[in-house]
Every structure is written in structure tokens, then in C-alpha cells.
Amino acid sequence: MQRVLRQFPDIHSYLRGFPNILDSCSRQCDHCGAEDALVGHGTYRRSFVTFGFKRTIRIQRLRCTKCPTTISLVPLFLRCRSPYAAEVVRQVRTARARGAPLYTIPASLAAMGVAVKYATIRSWAARAA
Numbered sequence: 001m002q003r004v005l006r007q008f009p010d011i012h013s014y015l016r017g018f019p020n021i022l023d024s025c026s027r028q029c030d031h032c033g034a035e036d037a038l039v040g041h042g043t044y045r046r047s048f049v050t051f052g053f054k055r056t057i058r059i060q061r062l063r064c065t066k067c068p069t070t071i072s073l074v075p076l077f078l079r080c081r082s083p084y085a086a087e088v089v090r091q092v093r094t095a096r097a098r099g100a101p102l103y104t105i106p107a108s109l110a111a112m113g114v115a116v117k118y119a120t121i122r123s124w125a126a127r128a129a
């Protein structure tokens with residue numbers, strides 16, 4: 001299970017807030033609703049691609065003491081099961097909304113330091129329509 005942390009819209013705020021992430025999150029279980037039941041359950045590393053660089057950050061995990069649920073605290077700028085930051089997808093959808101032909105977008109992204117396959121861009125654009 002994932003919980004999106006809206007208080008971290010970008011990597012800078014996330015890196016600043018990460019050391020105190022356990023203090024700043026609710027301890028109520030997202031699955032069973034038990035109060036004060038979530039405890040730290042280690043971290044894992046997650047890589048993602050955004051404009052100009054690839055980066056690896058740590059993701060905090062929580063475990064419920066009342067049910068078998070584990071929860072990952074994922075910052076807002078990451079996307080579920082995607083190696084690309086949300087801002088990359090937003091860039092594609094904005095370009096499409098402004099009328100940019102789909103076939104021109106891979107080269108525009110490459111100029112901004114992000115290599116994305118045409119098929120991936122096409123699927124992002126299709127989901128936005």
C-alpha cells in the first residue's frame with residue numbers, strides 16, 4: 001500500500017523533510033483504521049528520472065501492529081510503478097494540450113535531458129485525453 005505525501009511536491013522539500021518523516025506522518029493505519037498503530041519498517045531505495053538527471057532516494061516504509069499491512073510513504077513528485085517523475089508526464093500533457101504533434105515530443109524531452117520511448121509518451125498522452 002502507498003500513501004502519497006502531498007507536503008513534498010518536489011525533491012528539495014522531500015530531502016529536507018525526510019529525516020523527520022516518521023514524526024510528521026499520521027500513525028493511523030490506512031487499511032484497518034487502528035489509531036497509533038503504524039511503526040517504522042525500514043526504507044528502500046527508489047530511482048526515478050526527471051529533467052537532466054536520474055536520482056535515487058530513500059522511501060520510508062511503515063508496518064501496522066494490528067494488521068499485516070505495510071505502507072510506503074511516497075512523495076507527490078513520484079508516480080506509481082513508473083521510473084519517471086510526475087513533472088515529466090505533466091510536460092508531455094502540457095505540450096499536447098498546446099497542440100504539439102506527438103512525434104516531436106521525444107526530441108523536446110531529450111533536449112531537456114530526459115529520454116522517453118515514443119510508445120510511453122503516446123500512452124501518457126492517450127490517458128490524458
Ligand SMILES: [Zn+2]
Nearest residue numbers: 029032064067
Ligand atoms: Zn492496520
